[in-house]
Amino acid sequence: MGFFDYAKNIFGSFYTYLYYFLYSVPILILVFFFIKKIREKKIYKYPVRIFKVREAGKVKEINTRGGYIGRKNSAPFFRIITGKTFFRLFNKYSDLTTTPNPKFMDEEDRVYYKQIDVDSYVQLQRRFEGDDTLFTPVESDVKYGAILSVQRIKEVLRAEPTWKKILPYAGLILMAIVFIVSYAMLMDKCS
Numbered sequence: 001m002g003f004f005d006y007a008k009n010i011f012g013s014f015y016t017y018l019y020y021f022l023y024s025v026p027i028l029i030l031v032f033f034f035i036k037k038i039r040e041k042k043i044y045k046y047p048v049r050i051f052k053v054r055e056a057g058k059v060k061e062i063n064t065r066g067g068y069i070g071r072k073n074s075a076p077f078f079r080i081i082t083g084k085t086f087f088r089l090f091n092k093y094s095d096l097t098t099t100p101n102p103k104f105m106d107e108e109d110r111v112y113y114k115q116i117d118v119d120s121y122v123q124l125q126r127r128f129e130g131d132d133t134l135f136t137p138v139e140s141d142v143k144y145g146a147i148l149s150v151q152r153i154k155e156v157l158r159a160e161p162t163w164k165k166i167l168p169y170a171g172l173i174l175m176a177i178v179f180i181v182s183y184a185m186l187m188d189k190c191s
Contacts, residue, residue: 045109046110047063048066048110048112048113050063050064050080064081065080065081066079066111067079072189073150074151077097077148078095080093085092101123114135122137125135
């Protein structure tokens, strides 16, 4: 009887658990991706076309998706997916302080933006004049951006009561005391 047969007899249940774990990991990963894709389809349902102005007036066009993100006790905001990270598993995104005006979306609910700065986007209106397609900037809703800014400031400045800050530490200390006392009682009974 070899060493591995002897180890298999001793660690039999460990090998069984390892066997099931190794077969369940790919299934869990597939379920994770499936749920992630369904969630993305539900949230990011608006096509977005971004025009990035480059040197000598050249324009780089990027097609992506965007959607409204709702928050508890706050106004929703518009988020644009700007790229993928970590082997295309997770999205990079830009949050806009203004929501797109639905009046300037095209028939496919596509929103047009011109990128001015790294995270600054201006919504564009598409117009047709003869054979030419013209894009003109749209005035953004300053009121909505101000509401979002005020809500973010309120969240930052919201003061928590002191007992809420101390409670987790007090709970850990209380648990440590209980464990030490119970260990001492157990050692007292055993001897």
